Amino acid sequence: MSENLPWLFAAFTIGWGLVFGYLAWISNREQETRRRLEALQQLINDRDCQTR
Amino acid sequence: MNRTIDDSPALPLWLLALASVSMLVALYMVFMWVSTEASMGIIQRIFYFHVSAAFVSFVAVAVGGVSSILYLKTRDAKYDDLALAANESIVVFEAMNIIMGSIWGKRVWGIWWTWDARLTSSFLLILIYLAYVIVRRAVAPEQRATICAVICIFGMADVPLVYMSNRLFRTQHPSPVLGGGPGSGIAPDMLWTWLAAFIALILLWWCVIRVRRRLARSERMIEALSRSAHELAGGAHI
Structure with missing residues (x-):
């Protein structure tokens, strides 16, 4: 039993690591996207004001 | 087009709570409650999430495929967003299935991998959706939906092949224990544990999809x- 324990641990660590790694990637990208969106919206609002 | 930033939480509290509780219940059942399989020992506990990850991938293939087709018909971008989320998740959950299975195989068969029908068709599934992810980023937006929908059709065609592979061919991978016909089946406590793991993983997948x-x-x-x-900048690069 004990000789299989590290293998079981490895399987679950890698399996769950993939899912949580993917979630961390989404979270990072979401923050980056939010920053870009806010910057773009600000830029468009400024240009709108200038043209009026 | 709505140009306001969406500040609502991507995950409603009830879904997060449900996914967390079901995952804790599933992990408790896998590691504490279910009886240990007689011949393989504790390594067989990989089964519960290995098989569940495969079933979640199949659900994702169906959702991604139907969304792609609906996008092609309606050109409503919400279907394209859902298709992208579902199809990208297939790579993650199918990789989880293959890696967990490979570790289990190493302990039980003595090998990490073999090119039998089940393993090869599963590997093909992951390759098809990797191609989807790569092509989606490489192709111009006007052609993106059509090319991606074609890739999805290949993906959907591969699922019956994965499912039937160890029913139609002799494979290193064992015969199905779930829905495998006469002579197949597992002990009731193992079936309940698998069901709990599947529900937990599908809820986690749903959370991933929403985000x-x-x-x-x-x-x-x-x-x-x-x-x-x-x-607004008159064609100047911003």
Whole structure:
């Protein structure tokens, strides 16, 4: 039993690591996207004001 | 087009709570409650999430495929966002299935991998959706939906092959224990544990899909805003 324990641990660590790694990637990208969106919206609002 | 930033939480509290509780219940059942399989010992506990990850991938293939087709018919971007979220998740959950299975195989068969029908068709599934992810980023937006829908059709065609492979061919991979016909089946406590693991994993997948779909929507909004900013600047690069 004990000789299989590290293998079981490895399987679950890698399996769950993939899912949580993917979630961390989404979270990072979401923050980056939010920053870009806010910057773009600000830029468009400024240009709108200038043209009026 | 709605150009306001979506500040609502991507995950409603009830879904997060349900996914967390079901995952804790499933992990308790897998590691504490279910009886240990007589011949393989504790390594067999990989089964519960290995098989569940495969079933979640199949659900994702169906959702991604139907969404792609609906996008082609309606050109409503919400279907494209859902298709992207579902199809990208297939790579993650199928990789989880293959890696867990490979570790289990090493202990039980003595090998990490063999090119039998089940393993090869599963590997093909992951390759098809990797191609989807790569092509989606490489192709121009006008051609993207059509090319991606074609890839999805290949993906959907591969699922019956994966499912039937160890029913139609002799494989190193064992015969199915779930829905495998006469002589197959597992002990009731193992079946309940598998069901708990599957429900937990499908809820986790649902959480992943919702978060990824919102990101896809934000990315699409950036594309539209960039175009508007470009027009306002009179064609100058912003």
